[in-house]
Amino acid sequence: MTDMTEIDAKVRKVLAEQLAVEEALVVPEARFAEELNADSLDLVEAVLALEEEWNIEIPEEEMDGVKTVGAAINLVATKLGVS
Amino acid sequence: MKVALITGGSRGIGRASGLALARDGWSVAVGYHSGKRDAKQVAATIEADGGTAITVRIDVSDESSVTDGFREVADTLGAVTGLVNNAGMTHDGLTVKYPTVTFEKTMAINVTGTFLCTRAALRGMLRSRWGRIVNISSAVALRGNPGQAAYTASKAGVLGMTRSIGREVGSRGVTVNAVCPGLVDTEMIADLPDDQRDFMIAATPLGRMATPEEVANVVRFLMSDEASYVNGAVIPVDGGLTA
Numbered sequence: 001m002t003d004m005t006e007i008d009a010k011v012r013k014v015l016a017e018q019l020a021v022e023e024a025l026v027v028p029e030a031r032f033a034e035e036l037n038a039d040s041l042d043l044v045e046a047v048l049a050l051e052e053e054w055n056i057e058i059p060e061e062e063m064d065g066v067k068t069v070g071a072a073i074n075l076v077a078t079k080l081g082v083s
Numbered sequence: 084m085k086v087a088l089i090t091g092g093s094r095g096i097g098r099a100s101g102l103a104l105a106r107d108g109w110s111v112a113v114g115y116h117s118g119k120r121d122a123k124q125v126a127a128t129i130e131a132d133g134g135t136a137i138t139v140r141i142d143v144s145d146e147s148s149v150t151d152g153f154r155e156v157a158d159t160l161g162a163v164t165g166l167v168n169n170a171g172m173t174h175d176g177l178t179v180k181y182p183t184v185t186f187e188k189t190m191a192i193n194v195t196g197t198f199l200c201t202r203a204a205l206r207g208m209l210r211s212r213w214g215r216i217v218n219i220s221s222a223v224a225l226r227g228n229p230g231q232a233a234y235t236a237s238k239a240g241v242l243g244m245t246r247s248i249g250r251e252v253g254s255r256g257v258t259v260n261a262v263c264p265g266l267v268d269t270e271m272i273a274d275l276p277d278d279q280r281d282f283m284i285a286a287t288p289l290g291r292m293a294t295p296e297e298v299a300n301v302v303r304f305l306m307s308d309e310a311s312y313v314n315g316a317v318i319p320v321d322g323g324l325t326a
Contacts, residue, residue: 041251041254041255045209045255048206048209048210
């Protein structure tokens, strides 16, 4: 059964891999552009990786509001129906 | 794993490109829309020469057909690492009488088709940090041609896309380039009136049409490792027509 702790851990792991940063830096408050040095292509690739990890679809319109790690975690959780 | 998908691969430049890529060690997916028998013939020729080939039906203007087609290739040969956006149509006529539906169909196949296939291919290419996309445009996109407003609009559109997408994904080892053939001896020009064909040949310094193989040679180069520093490039293969 997927729960928030699992989603949190997995999202952070995928993001750390995609953005080539230490997992310790991938905290909920971390902003992709400012703290994690991610450009738009990095972000798109991270979204693709998250989509494939859980076989979900994240449409382009929903990507816009995702500026922090926490927002990404919440988005995935919403897609999986977990709150 | 070199897996090439060529849209419109059953005839003409697509066919020649498929054969050339197979000789270069690519596994080839021959994309076709209505030319199933011709596509099977191309695949059979490749296999008879010791290569690997399948046929896959794709209507490039249809999003779900593209999705299904790419999945079929991935399931059979592996993820597409090289894409030749060759499927295209032309229907010539002067603008003042040109039907809207034909204009839109030309754009749907030539431009939207190139976009849909490129988008589908990029996912895997970005992940593996290597990819080749070659778009077949046309020399007439560079200079215009009476009676071809729709065709040249679409082929010029492909050039804009080539440059933009090349800039987007180059950092991931994916190159995107365009080839602009001049007059090529294929079925697409079968209905071209003699006087128009002769006019174009007269305007071509080499004084003749190209064979599909002469265009395929450039496609094969752009798809290869040797072309690793060629990105966002527009390469006329037109005998000097637009020099």
